[in-house]
Amino acid sequence: MVVERRDSRLIQGTVDLLILKTLTRGPQHGYGVSAWIRERTRGEFGLDDAALYQALHRLERRHLIESDWGVSENNRRAKFYEITRAGRRRLSKDSSTWHRYARAVLAVLDMG
């Protein structure tokens, strides 16, 4: 399932959430984030690359993550992102919202 760019803000918020969560594991470059999400969702979820980078830059502008240039594991110049304290706060808030939302939806869907 590829998340299309023209989907709703909900989807956009979801992408942000996933990225933030991913970065709690430590600083990572854009490709790494994408790879990890795909692995974690067992291939179910593949972020559209364009959307990923839009999201990363957007999050950076909002100071939820910050970036710096570094050297990747194969000695290439790469831009690394790290989550900020504000980002962690946002993550926890949005994450609990998402859980509530999901529970509510599931509650309805699982009826009968």
Next chain:
Amino acid sequence: MRLGRRVSIAFRFPWRSSADIRRDIDDELEFHLAMRAKDLERNGLSPRAAQSEALKQFGDLEQTRHSLSAAAEQGERARRFIAALESIWRETARAFRSLWRKPGLAICAVAVLAVSVGATVVVFSLIDGLVLRELPIRDPSRVVVVGERPPPDAQWTMQTVRLAALEAWEESATSLDGVAGYVDARFTWRGPEGPEQIAGGAVVGDLFPLLGAAMTVGRPFTDADSAALPVVLSHDFWQQRFGARSDVIGMTFDLDGVTYTVVGVLPADTGLPMLLANRAVWIPLTASQRVPEARLHVVARLRGRAEPAVVAQELGRLQSAVEDDQGVARKAAGVVVESMGERRTALVGPTLATLFGGALLLLLIACTNVGSLSVLQMLERRRELAVRASLGATSWHLVWHVAARQLVFWSIGGALGIALGALGLLAVRAVQPFNANEIPSLDIVGFDGRLVLFACSTTLVTGLLFGVLPALRASKIQPAATVREGGGGSTSHRSNRGRLGIVVAQVALSTALATTAVLLAKSSVNLASQQLGFDSRDLVTWQLQLPARDYPSQARRLQFQRALLASVRALPGIEDAATTSALPLGTIGVGPVPVEGRDSSNEPTWAGIQAVDRAYFRTVRSRVIEGRAFAETDVADGEPVIVVNETFAKRYLAGRSAVGARASLSPGAPPSLRIVGVVEDVKHAGLSWDYLPEIFVPYEQIAEGPTASFLGATLAVVMRVPHALAPTERLLRERVAALDHALPLIDIATGSQLVQRSAKGARFRAWVIADVAVLALVLSALGLYGVLARNVEQRSREFGVRMALGATAGTLFGRVCGTGVALAGVGVAIGLAAVCAGARSLQALLFGVTALEPLALGGAALLMLVVAAIASIGPAWRTMRLNPTVAIRDE
């Protein structure tokens, strides 16, 4: 992999250009694609296939790059803006803090700036209000003042016009759209608080509609409604005495016993010729006063594009025609037409020019002083700036850093200057440096937004020119070179010479100012101490105006005068008392006076005419030079005699004895009055005016007729009160009231007050320039001190070497002092040269002094050199205390 320090985004330096931004994004995306391609290769694709597959999987690469760049650039711009604001704030705060830490020098400099900006504000306000302001009347460029041409040797530029001429112009002048006249008048107003004297005017023609000034209340009167006895009030009078009531229309006014009805109130600012605005009430000229001989001030409106010179010719012809018709013996010399603007400038010109010159020079000196201060500050901080530059501050950043400091400085000075300017205006209003005749009141000079704007722009412009620009130039250095050399050490040759040049210029300006101050001071002293022709000490004067209604005949007036003098002379402490129709230093009526044996057709003989009591010359202690003064024998029905003054005798009776010659008081009559004496000249009209030829008539002998009301109705009383036991005002009023309860007395002044009033303008000018000169002197001394101190610092090594080689401390002291005096010497020379160059324009302001007087020039020069020597002492002293080894070693 850790991110390094946490760099706050807003403070990132250097800024990223668009190219940088795009490069970063490209790198990031390329990295992504490369990683994906690698993965795909691992899964078995060929490198090329992996690459194109990676590209395909990405999605729209171009679009992404575009939108990411756009977003990043926008973010960058926002950051820069915020950083700029933040930097402005930071620099301003820092500038404030550094001023706070070292307030001494800063306070001096700010004070100096404030004073000079304040002075400029005051002067500009005066010039604006008194000269530049557009007159608040309809189409002011077409309104002119018309007068008779005065005799060729008279000092004034125009005279009043005969009513007959005015009427002729009204009827037949084609180049005028309207003409009207007015005459000063004093009335006894029986108001709610009892009778009092008020000044006013009487009008012929439609004066107010002609000017087109909008009435505050009601309407102006025209010739048509003179029968209904209308009166118009001035704005100030209406406000002060009637509390600006709107129901004042229709009120009745008792003026000199006649009832008038108020029809309107003039606007606050009528912009009328300066002489006008002090009048409280205006009425149409009464029938009894409408004689062809009556003299009026005339105002007219030019028709179309008529030129004043051409108009003057036409009016002159019409005037001649009327004079021929009426058989007037003495013809006017012609007509003068002046625009209102010219008149305005001529009246206040000299004082304003002085103020302006003084303020400008002060501003210049202050700015150069503060400017050099800024430059010095910048030089000290070059090292710091160099370090900043090497850390990546862009040149704009540095420029802003330098500019911010200067602008903070100048803004404080400017703001204080505005406040001082407002205070200064209040002070000027209190001092009233202009004569009451010259301008209505300084109320029209106000403090408004335009003034603030002017002050702000002056501060900004001078701040940029003298503060920011030099500071920037001083801070332009190669980073590496400066960081290597130690401290804020040597300065470049050029900037050094620049500063020397500035100091020399300051000394020159100060010298010019000091010289001018000395000259003006001398003028002022000369004016006040010249031979006045009368003894102003122990003299008390006051005035009465006898209204025509109560005193219709000269006989009646004479009766009053005798009774008054008898009453006054009986007062304790009065040594002598007399009356005259014209006080010394006051205005005097001037007219043509045929003199026996002189043909006055080419060169008219004219003189000031005064009616004096027989005891007058004795009371004012005017010396009799030839013949005698009036005596008890000069009674009403005795032989009519007159006395003339020196100037009259010299001018019209040269080569023969004045005593025994004859003259007459009116152009028609043959010279039948015998001159019995010649007295000392007395100044009239003003201290700086020349003596006028004058004729004195004994009050007892004024004949009934038109001249009688002119000479007999104004009684100015002079009393000699030798022992400071002057009768109180109340006592005087009682005595007058006892004779006529409806007659108020006005304007009690001592002789010395009369003199002071006359000298006010000159004294004010002298005082202003003296103040400015003192300030300029102090500033130049400071500037000189600063330059010398720097000089000594720079040459400390050289001096150390000299000392080690055997030069004594004394020699070095002399050397430094010598430098100081030499510098000042150059400045003084330039300053004196400037004064010599401007001597002619300066002459106009002086009295009894030539502009090139060697004593004044020499004195000022000496003063400057002494000041320079004193300023050099400080730095020179420091040289003496130099330790040679330290000096040589220290770098």
